[in-house]
Amino acid sequence: MQESARRTTSLLTIKGKSRSALHELKGQSLRELKGIALDAKLLQLLQPLLKERISLTNPNRRITVSADMYVEDDETFGSNETVRRQKTNSAILSVLGLAQSVMDFEVRMGGEIRVEFTVTASLFDNAGNAIVDGEVKLYEGTSESTGDLDGVRQFQLYIPAGATLNHFVRVNNDDEGGDYATIRLNVTNVTA
Incomplete structure (x- = not known):
């Protein structure tokens, strides 16, 4: 679970700043199976980060x-x-x-x-x-x-x-x- 949390934390690096709201998960992690519904608690915690609406540096x-x-x-x-x-x-x-x-x-x-x-x-x-x-x-x-x-x-x-x-x-x-x-x-x- 710690490896998954590290990978998820690295996904949240926005404009060079690590956005680690994942400490609130207390041991819960993102289910990594492709196409499986995500953990609702994780998505709830990520919502404030996603609302920043930062433009992508990668292609659309x-x-x-x-x-x-x-x-x-x-x-x-x-x-x-x-x-x-x-x-x-x-x-x-x-x-x-x-x-x-x-x-x-x-x-x-x-x-x-x-x-x-x-x-x-x-x-x-x-x-x-x-x-x-x-x-x-x-x-x-x-x-x-x-x-x-x-x-x-x-x-x-x-x-x-x-x-x-x-x-x-x-x-x-x-x-x-x-x-x-x-x-x-x-x-x-x-x-x-």
Whole structure:
């Protein structure tokens, strides 16, 4: 864990000054597996550092998200209704800690379901590594414009510079059951 904390501290060197807020972690460390959600406590502690919005000395980064969404409307009578949609969007990141929208993706179906998927990304460090945040909301009610929110899933990914990662997320109708949406993501972080 100490080695991980040292590596993480070195990532936080901004304008030649070491930004070691990691002493507050008291033994917790960043999970180093590529594409795994980061430790929430670590990200909470890093947020003030990331808000400094210091320009990168390295080239800008292009974050591209490709999403394949499948939605199933569970029907009491007859066959379930399904729909599949794809979307790809990119954003150029050039300022540390400044979250930028990468994707807003909405699918409506069956006259009663709406799924909203949003993705933002921000640069984590001067090496071009990035943090990608996503949220999926499933609404089900008497129309596709309903405000009846029945399921929410959030995720956060660490995307190293030059990497391509795949991630899967599923949101269920947690109130009435049956309905669900799945999203298969492909995320890249390349020089812009």
